Amino acid sequence: MTDHVYSGGFYDYIDAGSRASARTVARLLLGEVAVESLLDVGAGHGAWAAEWIAAGVPDVVAVDGDYVARDRLAIPSDRFRPHDLAQPLDLGRRFDLVQSLEVAEHLPASAADGFVETLTRHGDLILFSAAVKHQGGEHHVNEQPLSYWRAKFAVRGYAPYDWIRPRIAADRAVMPWYRFNTLLYANEAGAARLSPAIRATRVADAAPVDIAGDLRWRTRRAMVRLIPPALVKPIAMAKANVEARLRG
Numbered sequence: 001m002t003d004h005v006y007s008g009g010f011y012d013y014i015d016a017g018s019r020a021s022a023r024t025v026a027r028l029l030l031g032e033v034a035v036e037s038l039l040d041v042g043a044g045h046g047a048w049a050a051e052w053i054a055a056g057v058p059d060v061v062a063v064d065g066d067y068v069a070r071d072r073l074a075i076p077s078d079r080f081r082p083h084d085l086a087q088p089l090d091l092g093r094r095f096d097l098v099q100s101l102e103v104a105e106h107l108p109a110s111a112a113d114g115f116v117e118t119l120t121r122h123g124d125l126i127l128f129s130a131a132v133k134h135q136g137g138e139h140h141v142n143e144q145p146l147s148y149w150r151a152k153f154a155v156r157g158y159a160p161y162d163w164i165r166p167r168i169a170a171d172r173a174v175m176p177w178y179r180f181n182t183l184l185y186a187n188e189a190g191a192a193r194l195s196p197a198i199r200a201t202r203v204a205d206a207a208p209v210d211i212a213g214d215l216r217w218r219t220r221r222a223m224v225r226l227i228p229p230a231l232v233k234p235i236a237m238a239k240a241n242v243e244a245r246l247r248g
Helices: 008-030 047-054 109-121 146-155 164-168 176-181 215-226 229-247
Strands: 037-041 059-064 080-082 097-101 125-129 159-161 183-186
Touching: 008 047, 008 164, 037 047, 047 059, 097 109, 109 125, 109 146, 125 146, 125 176, 146 159, 146 183, 164 176, 164 183, 176 215
Parallel strands: 037 059, 037 097, 059 080, 097 125
Antiparallel strands: 125 183, 159 183
16 A cells, blocks of 8 residues: 555454444445445455445455455455555456445545546445544545545546435444545446435535534544644554454
8 A cells, every 4th residue: 555554453443343334334225225246445354345245245355455464354365355555456347336435545645546546447336435634543644625535536427425424423333434434426327226315315516525523523633633743643553552452
């Protein structure tokens, strides 16, 4: 992905919160759109991918850096593809759903357009979230407002659907960055596959995509804003290690 290597502790922290989050989101989406194949870009150990498989999606492929320990994968190793996410990816096929959740902020801004191109190359429906400004986290080198990514998808003919966030906003079993940052992007072909309920949540071209969040989330971002940038990474790493241990 970059010259930054993510520790086992980082993935333990991410995995602990991903399972319950993935179960909730998969259940909701599979009730509204048919998904027989899924590509997870920036999958880590494959916690989300494993839950999609458990939910009944038969064809799941997970992609992340070559540094991911194969013996820690939550999915069969033959479903994992090592790749530097800062570089273009072409698997030579398309999927019913492509997801990339809280990954894009770990890549340099110079790789952002290519990363969105990678996602749209592989599917008509994209489940996407990325850290917003002052969210804080390990190696967050490109935190951006939701409008930043929306513009990049729009260039490629994909519009945002804000269907998921209202349904999970109050669900504390889902990690807050998924609750408040996740949008579904679809091009014309993808939109035709969506349920009427999801299609009704298309964000109008002239309307903003608001940054969501409850009081706790807004407070977190306000506090991160006050932390000197040089301290954000070590604090994030320490917090991740503590919470990973607490979650077992």
